[in-house]
Amino acid sequence: MRSYVEVVNMTNEIQDLQAIYQEIDNEKDIISICSFCQNLKDTEGKWQEELHPFQIPPEILLSHGICPRCAKKYYPREYQRAISKGI
């Protein structure tokens, strides 16, 4: 199992790649989906519980991540460590 910091780093790398991809394909948006609870992070960076992946239009691309609630639940020590470091 990966640590929370590793997941955050991977998420940051994914977001960098997403930004590069968006520069290439400006007609499509990419939003994150939590790997644990399936909540979605909208294009403004807020995690939404109301949205379901099947409600996402086909022109939107999904990328896996982890929401703060699941990070706290599944990686409590790493979550607290990351919070104290301001990650």
Ligand SMILES: [Zn+2]
């Ligand atoms: Zn979650």
